[in-house]
Amino acid sequence: MNGVHDMGGMQNMGPVIIEDREPVFHAAWEKRVFAARLACAWHRRWNIDINRHAIERMPPADYVAATYYEKVLFGLETLLVEEGLVTAQELASGRAEAKAAVKDVLGVDGIETLLCNRIRARRGDNVAPRFGTGDAVVARNIHPAGHTRLPRYARGRRGVIARDFGVYVFPDSSAMTRDPKPQHLYSVRFAARELWGPGAAVGDSVCVNLWDDHLDPA
């Protein structure tokens, strides 16, 4: 989706300001919504890609204005209703009409398991790579209306396969149809000048993780 979340290369966003001695959270509600999202993920009604896409669907003006944890809250409320864990009526009233049909709830002893979930994106499937290290590739000029991990700034640009990381879940399909469509994930190295033109420094580069379905031979 060509949304405002796809920020790479946008200008006029202002300076990067690093807060000195920044706390992990800035308010109590940030802690609660962060933890609630993890605890709700335990029910496996959505995956991480669906979760990202929910946040991307925030209205663009809201997305730009929102803090990170406001986006987390928006994404969680959206998914709870869409995936049927909470009704829109319950969310509006704040009162439960019935218990949710879930088999259990995340306990303290399940936290570590939950935090290890991310490694599940790496798969053992025997899928042949379409490219080898050193191959010249071009990122597809595609504009899917749904979720994609191919940033706009790389589309149509030529790069080189720097590394093959093996077979991973393909987020673009995983978010939209839950099809993991396992395929090779690469680090594709683009010269900064290929992406940004003559204003970029000659030797600089941007390495982007892209999947087989994002690439064609150059």
Place this chain on the structure above:
Amino acid sequence: MSDHHHDHHHDDAEREHERPLSGPALRVKALESLLTEKGLIDPKTLDAIVETFETRVGPRNGARVVARAWTDPAYRQRLLTDSRAAIAEFGFYGYGEDMVVVENTPKVRNLIVCTLCSCYPWSVLGLPPVWYKSAPYRSRAVIDPRGVLKELGETVPDDVEVRIWDSTAELRYMVLPERPPETAGWSEEKLAEIVTRDAMIGVARVTVPGSRR
């Protein structure tokens, strides 16, 4: 608070709530109580998750990895070739990420960003700082990395390559910064103390406090 029983207590949250609540704070409070009533979450687990991210996961983990790589050449090699396995040697709590560690050298400066959201190596650096998740950093790191670094006090010479890593996958990056030359002979523990979060993201160098380098 002790004259009646709650099913659950969140002492710091309740103290916070003595002040008027802002919009998201009210919404989150309502949501947490709804989710609890629905049987979807246990507030005690939420307390434990928060405690985990405030105390057990964070950049001190990454600093230990860096310090070992600086003092043990065989470890450094393992870290650069199979980052996940080398980091797993530390047995960090909740370590479940595929990782790639990229090494700064006199000729290459690495910088990590996630332009599409805010992917970050939780298990070695904890939760990302606000600036990392902000529009200015996400938008500018790929198109104007030298400008961002300069603003943050780091002028990169023309003959040094700036290499950006845009984290778009469930595979996260960490920078292995350059070891300051004046730390020769330092122990791993002492080295770990000077390794900062920002150096492991790539926006800063590791410096020795008090040194004028």
